[in-house]
Structures are given as structure tokens and as C-alpha cells.
Amino acid sequence: MADLSKKEWEKYEEPQESHVYKQIATVMQKGISPDEVAEFYSKWASGLEYEKELPPDVYNAPIITALEAAEGFTDEQKSTAKVFDVAAGTGMCAVQLRKHGFKHIDALDPSQGMLDKAKEKNLYERYICDFITEKPLDIEENTYDLLTICGGMGEGHVPCNALYEMVRLVKPGGRVIIVTKESHRYVTEDYKGRLEPLMDDLEKNGKWTKVKCEIIPEYMKDSDGLVWVFQIC
Numbered sequence: 001m002a003d004l005s006k007k008e009w010e011k012y013e014e015p016q017e018s019h020v021y022k023q024i025a026t027v028m029q030k031g032i033s034p035d036e037v038a039e040f041y042s043k044w045a046s047g048l049e050y051e052k053e054l055p056p057d058v059y060n061a062p063i064i065t066a067l068e069a070a071e072g073f074t075d076e077q078k079s080t081a082k083v084f085d086v087a088a089g090t091g092m093c094a095v096q097l098r099k100h101g102f103k104h105i106d107a108l109d110p111s112q113g114m115l116d117k118a119k120e121k122n123l124y125e126r127y128i129c130d131f132i133t134e135k136p137l138d139i140e141e142n143t144y145d146l147l148t149i150c151g152g153m154g155e156g157h158v159p160c161n162a163l164y165e166m167v168r169l170v171k172p173g174g175r176v177i178i179v180t181k182e183s184h185r186y187v188t189e190d191y192k193g194r195l196e197p198l199m200d201d202l203e204k205n206g207k208w209t210k211v212k213c214e215i216i217p218e219y220m221k222d223s224d225g226l227v228w229v230f231q232i233c
């Protein structure tokens, strides 16, 4: 099963908490394929169950991501900035980004069911149903001022090599913000010993500069989260 801490497994036994933890354990289990992940989320999105099970007092990531994003831009910049919300899901991050004044946001997510929920709320300018990987998307380089990944990292989710595509898509001076559960960097097969060295290599090779790498408490209930902020060179 997935990378749940002992504390989380204890909660998993509590009836009121168990369903959401079971869902996460299932969609982040080792060996799950990208298509299975996308299909799983489409089912979870139906009836807005995903959002009902992850309100802000349970799952803080969208609020944290938007706060970080807001710090890097003036009010005027926020109103014109082009934002790419990768692993956008049902748009919970865009709701928060909009509260901070970001207006031009595109979404990418491989789960059509999740994107359909976002569409109902009219949150994005573009809805792209695809995976981010190392393969270039059909989007010009240097298109975005800000790229966010909120809760999109983990077993079977956004792969390490997608960092190259993030760097390609964001303009020099623009930012990449990744918010994730802290333990993913150690337990996710693809990330173990690779994700942070790759982040460092990109910095050594003059592609981006690390602005922040900070552990945040209560990312999801009492699990720590991690915020990375990079500025593109």
C-alpha cells in the first residue's frame, strides 16, 4: 500500500477519516500506472466527492500554494501574469489563486473527470487533458510567469523528469511552485535519490534558482508538507 505514516494508518482505522485515507492509499500505491491514476481521480471527482472529502481543514495545499504564489508578484503583475496550474484537478488551487488576484490561469490534468468539475466553475482559460512528463507539451517555451503543482507529486503522479518541461514552459524571471507532502521525496520510487539531485543539477546548470525549500506543518491533517519555490533564469 502507499506511503502512509504510522499516525496516518491509525487514522485510517477511524471510520470518519478512513475513506479519504483509503482513497489516497489506493491512488498512490506502488506500481499504479498513469492511466489508472487518471481514471481513479475521474471516479473520485464525480458528485464533487473529492472536494467534499478534502476541505481546507483537512487539506491545506491549495491555500499554501496560492499564498506562496502571491508573495512573488505585485498586485499589477498578478492581474496580468499567465499561470499554469499543473495537476489542476477540480481547480481548488485556482480558487485560491483567484482570491489573490491571479486572473489568467490555464489548467493541465490527465483526469477528464477532475477537469470537468473545474470547468463547471469557470476557473481557467484553457483546460488541457494531458500528463506532464519530460515530453514537450504542445505549448511554446517561455509561455508562463508562474507554474504551480499543488498536491500533484507522489507515487504514480508527476514524474521527476517533468522538471525539464516545467523549466521550458516558464519565462526567465518566472516561478515554479511545488507543494507536496514532505515524505514523498523519500518514499516515492521515482523521487528517491533523484528528485532533489535533479533540482540541484538544474540550478548548477543555470536553469533556475531555488528561492525556498521549507517544511510546513499540517499540510494534510498532521502530515508535514513541503514547499519548493524556484525562479527561472
Ligand SMILES: C[S@@+](CC[C@H](N)C(=O)[O-])C[C@H]1O[C@@H](n2cnc3c(N)ncnc32)[C@H](O)[C@@H]1O
Pocket: 037, 038, 041, 061, 062, 086, 087, 088, 089, 090, 091, 092, 093, 108, 109, 110, 111, 114, 130, 131, 132, 133, 149, 150, 151, 152, 156, 157, 158, 159
Ligand atoms: C491530489 S490531486 C491534486 C489536485 C489539485 N491540484 C488539488 O490540490 O486539489 C492530484 C492530481 O494530479 C493529477 N496528475 C497525476 N499525474 C499527473 C501528471 N503526470 N501530470 C499532471 N497531473 C497529474 C491527477 O489527475 C490529480 O488530479
